[in-house]
Amino acid sequence: MAQFNLYQEEYHPSPWQYTWIAFKENHIAVVGLFCLLFFVFITLFSPIIAPFDPTYQTTGDLLIPPAWFDNGGISHLLGTDALGRDMLSRVLYGCRMTFGISVLLVLLTMLIGVGIGAVAGMSKGFRSSFVNHTLDSIKAIPTLLIAIIIVAILGTGLVNSMWAIMLALIPQFVHQTREFISNEMQKEYVMASKLDGASNIQLFFRTILPNMGEVLVVQCTLALSISVLDISALGFLNLGAQGSLPELGHMLSEGIEVAYLAPWTIAIPGGAIFLMMISINLVGDGLRSALRNRLLHS
């Protein structure tokens, strides 16, 4: 049926809708988003999907190749590793562990980092510049290096490596938040809120935080990719996950011993890390450019 457009309808989406519209224009970023959603799905439901227990060793089936090889079998779709554990289940649980822990870490880091950053951004003078310069000098050291140093102090283990990565990621959040808030504090709408009688806490939560969403989301994707990489790197160096824990980096380092004999033991977890990193970075990049486009719009 024909539709008549007699009046020019003006469509004004809200700031978040603007970001989504600009994000949708970037098709590769949308593919990345679906990939990321796939990993979220795996993280939530891997116990239901996985055909085997990831630590269950089938003693007769060592190093069975994936199903598409001549001597592979259908019962182990991606083969088994040197101890006879099903690779598919291990990769699913590995994604769950690496990705899930990273998301958790980033959320915690965001809370702490934004808190410290807000205090630093709201305060003036010596206190603010002390926080800023101390954390900036920490930021100059690569996060993996800081994480290794912290693990060296605390001792190896998955929980210790989580602490290490969290501490290494905090300075970036603090820096971003502080910069954003001290910029906004100069603006007139913040002054207007001050005149409304808002205390600093109310100023932060009611006035500045609604504008900070996108900055935080972009910073979160950056931090997420760093934390996935660092967790698997620490696992690979045997500083993080220990024993039979299905963690992607740890699986890689176990696979290295039989790499010539059974290349799939490193190809599969390696591919999973690669896909995870690519999807996170695509989404982050898409969000950043969407944000830029949105600012051009409004």
Added chain:
Amino acid sequence: MDLINVENIRFEDKISRLFTPARTVFSLGPVNFDLQAGETLAIIGDNGSGKSLLAKLLVGLETPSSGKILLNGLALSTAHHKQKCHDIRMIFQNSTGSLNPGITVGAMLEEPLILNTELNVQERLSKIDNTLRLVGLLDDHKFFYRHMLSDGQKQRVALAKALILDPKVIVADEPFAALDPSVRSQTVNLLMGLQRDLGLGFIFISHNLGIVRHVADKILVMENGAVIESGKTDVIFNWPKEDYTKRLIETHQQLVNSQYN
């Protein structure tokens, strides 16, 4: 009784470095004036003459180093910050900058109500609707974000934000400067109408002497942080005493004459 009395207000802007003694960069005042309910005071003067600073002192963004501001005969101090927020409201020069880009107009208008009054949600909503209608907007504008409004609408929202607490005095820093002539005259008329209806004291800073002559009852002329002349609008426009004021008015007259000839 006077609505607002400003007595000998002074302000000194000092820069203090770590190893050098503090030095005064700019000093304002002493400034004296008083204003009745329903009256309008215009502050005119050059850029950098301390007009905006005076406005900030009045609303409490800066603290004066000496002097008093009396509201209805009672001294306002930092202890009365809430009352100051409530009774003296400010309209900023740049209406775009003074509106929060991340929240809706309704949320923006609700904020001062939450902070300063004990109204419940229903009462707040009806207050927001009433204030929006008062400044010539619709109820539905409360769902709008900043970027959806035109310049004139933004100025009206800024005005609604100032009026929502039923203030006694409104201080405006060049409220008409960024508007085009037709919207400007609309806004001026709106403000004058509201002032008459609500009995507001209105203090505004302007470069536009045409508007000043049209709106103001009293004028304060400032140069380099000092008040050099003050008085009734007619008196100042017809019999200016200071050289500086004469020059300002001459330039304005030339502008008017060139437009009519």
